[in-house]
Amino acid sequence: MENLYDVVIIGAGPAGLSAGLYAARAKMKTLILEKERVGGQIVTTNEVVNYPGSIKDATGPSLVARMLEQSEEFGVERKKDTVVDVDFTQKIKVIKGEQGEYNAKAVIIASGAKPKLIGCPGEKELTGKGVSYCATCDADFFTDLEVFVVGGGDSAVEEALYLTKFARKVTIVHRRDELRAAKSIQEKAFKNSKIEFMWDTGIEEIKGDGIVESVVFKNKKTGEVTEYQANEEDGTFGIFPFVGYQPLSEVYKGKINMNDVGYVITDVEMKTNVEGVFAAGDIREKSLRQVVTATADGAIAAVNAEKYIESHFE
Numbered sequence: 001m002e003n004l005y006d007v008v009i010i011g012a013g014p015a016g017l018s019a020g021l022y023a024a025r026a027k028m029k030t031l032i033l034e035k036e037r038v039g040g041q042i043v044t045t046n047e048v049v050n051y052p053g054s055i056k057d058a059t060g061p062s063l064v065a066r067m068l069e070q071s072e073e074f075g076v077e078r079k080k081d082t083v084v085d086v087d088f089t090q091k092i093k094v095i096k097g098e099q100g101e102y103n104a105k106a107v108i109i110a111s112g113a114k115p116k117l118i119g120c121p122g123e124k125e126l127t128g129k130g131v132s133y134c135a136t137c138d139a140d141f142f143t144d145l146e147v148f149v150v151g152g153g154d155s156a157v158e159e160a161l162y163l164t165k166f167a168r169k170v171t172i173v174h175r176r177d178e179l180r181a182a183k184s185i186q187e188k189a190f191k192n193s194k195i196e197f198m199w200d201t202g203i204e205e206i207k208g209d210g211i212v213e214s215v216v217f218k219n220k221k222t223g224e225v226t227e228y229q230a231n232e233e234d235g236t237f238g239i240f241p242f243v244g245y246q247p248l249s250e251v252y253k254g255k256i257n258m259n260d261v262g263y264v265i266t267d268v269e270m271k272t273n274v275e276g277v278f279a280a281g282d283i284r285e286k287s288l289r290q291v292v293t294a295t296a297d298g299a300i301a302a303v304n305a306e307k308y309i310e311s312h313f314e
């Protein structure tokens with residue numbers, strides 16, 4: 001059979017790279033498919049402070065580069081392809097990509113999650129034109145400008161802190177009057193003189209002709225609607241929504257069990273309801289989505305994929 005692998009891993013974030021390392025070390029013929037760029041969401045984060053062994057100045061991209069190098073040393077194959085369909089009904093699983101078809105004795109789904117949109121008019125149109133979901137990638141464009149960060153979770157507050165290194169002023173716009181972020185992260189933000197807060201505030205619309213020029217806020221308590229215009233000299237400002245994530249599981253709908261918002265359900269061995277199909281990392285239904293839990297998931301999935309192959313194939 002052409003293109004037959006022991007394990008095909010879908011996604012090259014920390015979960016997929018860790019699964020790749022473990023699978024290849026176990027001498028399984030392993031392929032990692034990645035649709036865009038290696039690294040997943042962690043490459044959009046500058047600081048990685050809570051991954052054990054990650055010391056000062058460790059960045060998301062540098063951590064991923066080391067993970068990649070390590071997995072490749074053990075012979076993991078990598079291909080850039082977008083998975084458009086899967087057939088998990090037979091013993092040999094079929095993964096259909098835009099570029100080709102891959103067959104696998106076991107599959108590990110590690111395709112992660114993507115940022116959720118605020119969902120207001122103008123957001124999509126002005127993405128890349130003042131609206132950004134990646135502070136690490138785009139902070140530099142906002143050097144000495146004003147920036148609004150939307151959300152009150154760990155991502156919003158951490159990225160706001162990072163943005164203060166570039167922007168003149170960072171305003172965290174949150175729909176409630178208290179943050180969801182961890183207390184330690186909150187404290188740093190409250191102490192930072194460049195950070196201001198707009199509480200109980202939603203974004204109604206983002207406006208601009210080819211570049212962000214104004215944003216319409218609505219106070220959730222009073223109902224008051226205000227429009228903020230870019231400072232005349234600046235001509236623009238930044239909007240960074242960090243309002244959570246959604247799993248990239250559309251392609252597996254109806255093929256494996258998932259919860260009502262699309263997170264894949266597995267047991268503690270990372271097994272899905274389909275024999276030979278495993279899931280790891282942020283795409284799983286779980287309580288803590290971090291690099292450390294993603295890499296752990298990847299390792300567990302690969303070890304159990306190996307056990308599955310040993311017991312089901314000659």
Ligand code: NAP
Nearest residue numbers: 118151152153154155156158175176180242243244245289
């Ligand atoms: P999150 O914890 O789900 O927080 C999303 C934030 O956005 C919340 O404050 C939420 O408001 C707000 N929000 C949601 N939908 C909105 C909308 N349509 N309009 C405006 N605001 C909206 O997401 P996250 O901060 O991205 O974190 C995701 C996971 O990654 C969490 O488990 C987090 O702990 C983890 N994480 C950890 C770290 C770290 O440990 N250093 C860093 C980043 C992320 P409400 O509060 O009102 O719901």
